[in-house]
Structures are given as structure tokens and as C-alpha cells.
Amino acid sequence: MTVIFSKKCEYGLQAVLYLAANQSGDVISADEISRKLNIPREFISKILQNLTESGIVDSKKGKAGGFFLAKHPSKIRLIDIVAAIDGLEMFNSCVLGFPSCSPDNPCPLHSKWGELRSLTYKMLNDETIDHFKESTLRKISNL
Amino acid sequence: MTVIFSKKCEYGLQAVLYLAANQSGDVISADEISRKLNIPREFISKILQNLTESGIVDSKKGKAGGFFLAKHPSKIRLIDIVAAIDGLEMFNSCVLGFPSCSPDNPCPLHSKWGELRSLTYKMLNDETIDHFKESTLRKISNL
DNA sequence: TTTTAATCAGACAATTTCATCTGATTAAGT
């Protein structure tokens, strides 16, 4: 299978976008995220723990606890979430899997793929999660 | 980990490009490909079998047997190799993993990622492996 | 015609990713 993000990262992105779309100001439990986004409860729980360690979300423990964004949505870039979960290795490793691949010693796809990869990086680096509040609300209401 | 192609597909692309760069006109054994490209022997052997079933490469059995391209290099697109190994699912599935994601009911990243994905598809669809003979020979000589 | 070296076929093993389980800790509400 071909994949751009791991399942963990897909779920993490969904969850952070969900938190960013939260109108109420209350914390949101892993259980609610699990139910609303159809993500296995224990799995998203673990992912949210990771994101908490990474400083992207923060948590309130105990009864009535849950998660919320650790920063203003305009300060959280998509690339931050990807970096926290999958890492940024794909943005400087060879698309064909050659051990060394650089402008000096490029693989056959180096320049063709390099352009697309740069555009992808730029998109993830430019987009902050406040850009997606409306579209997330719309998506959630159609799940 | 974030990945664009599976390891199988990376190796398959390497191997087909290797066959396309072959000057001699002779068949090439899985063993040679394994040694030259540093790919586990039995693994690349299996991958070449898949590619043979898919009609991208052809094989000669018995002693002095090996593999060769089943078509002219100008008739083999990168997308054909990807389709044969990883499939094309990534080009019509949601980047965030939502079960349904379409222009009607898009995920938050639908349009941003959609553009990049189209460009990627276009590149893989446009590029045939005859385009990479020189660059492959250069790369091989530096391994 | 026997040996050798290759592909082919299918089972098996190891590793990584995905997902679950168990129990501890924390804090709100009764």
C-alpha cells in the first residue's frame, strides 16, 4: 500500500482539527473524539498523549478532564503535527530508497519528485489549523 | 513513518530502471540486481515475479536465465510499476483517512492535497522509463 | 545425460505498525 501519512498521523491530524473546531471552550475527552471520528478509543488516547508530550495539545486530568489545544490555532501548523507523529524523514530521504540521494548523486527521480515534495512541504508548513475550522465543522456534521 | 511508496515498490522501481538501463541486451539475473542495488536477494526475486505476472518484465527460465523488459521502455510508465505493486488506491483515498471524501463531502485538506496528488499522478503517468536511462547509469556507477 | 544455475511457488519468520488491555493516578461531584 502507498501512503502519505501513517494511520497514527491521519488520526492525529483529525483529532487536532477537531479540537480546533471546538466552539465551546470546554475540554474534549478522548472518548468523544473516538466516537465522533470513529477512531479506536485506546488508539486515539495514546496519540493524544503523544501530542501532549509534543506540546501541541494540553490535557486536564481527572473527572471531567480532556484535551484542548496548547497554543492558538494560528500557531499550530500542519507540519508540526506531522513532525510530532511521523517525523520529517520523508522530506529528506530518497523516494526510491537509495541510501544516499543528493543533488551530487541524485537518483533518477530526484528532481521530478523533489519538486513535488517541496510543494507538499510548503503546503504543510504554510497551513495553520485555524484555516480549517469551517471545513472541519462541515465535515464533522456529515460523518 | 511517512512514506510515498512501499519498500516493495521502491525496489521494484529500482529494478525496472536497472533493466531499462541495461546496454547489453542480455537477460539479467535476480542475483545481479540484488548485488548491484543492495536489495535482499529473495525479496527482489519475489518482486520480479510479481512484475512478470503484471506483464512489465518478462523472464527466461533455467541456467543463464534472468529478467528483461516485456515492452519497449518508452511504453512503460512509472505509474504502471506503482499500479502493479502498490496499487493506485492512494490516488483516490482520503489523505486524512476519512471513509468518504469527495468534492461533495470534502475533508479539510481535500483541495490542498488534491492538487499535489494530481501533480504527483501526472508526473508518474507522464514519465516513461526510457527518460531515466542516463540518470540510472550514473546512479548505478556511484553505488 | 548429468550437473549447474536460474526462475517459480508457497510456506515460514521477523519486524513494524496498528490496536487493546490492565492498572495507576488525578480530580470533580455527591
Next chain:
DNA sequence: ACTTAATCAGATGAAATTGTCTGATTAAAA
């Protein structure tokens, strides 16, 4: 204080991907 419901931490289990092994078949070469 006690109960309840949440996060936290670490182990465990399941599934997919990656990699290996064994033996059969094929065909060139001695």
C-alpha cells in the same frame, strides 16, 4: 470521604509489511 470518570504509563496482542527458506521446475553447458 467515596465514587466516578477522566488521563497516563507500560505491557501485550493482532495484522500488515518486509524478508527468508525449502523444494520444484526449467534449460544451458559440461
